[in-house]
């Protein structure tokens with residue numbers, strides 16, 4: 001069975017209001033534009049209990065802190081290995 005890599009965005013109220021509300025649609029569009037929807041399982045999650053380090057995004061096993069929607073495209077290109 002083919003396993004998709006997981007992308008999890010924190011949708012707890014702190015992260016959501018501090019940037020993840022925007023980041024959610026940025027990621028969705030990024031996956032669509034790069035035809036990556038089949039390769040990644042993108043979904044939301046409850047609070048990661050790291051609110052003070054938020055907004056939180058998890059890609060595979062790696063947790064990204066203080067994710068800024070304005071820098072998210074670059075982060076995705078690097079972390080998803082897109083050129």
Ligand code: FES
Pocket residue numbers: 010011012013014015016046047048049050051052054055056
């Ligand atoms: S709301 Fe995201 S870590 Fe708490």
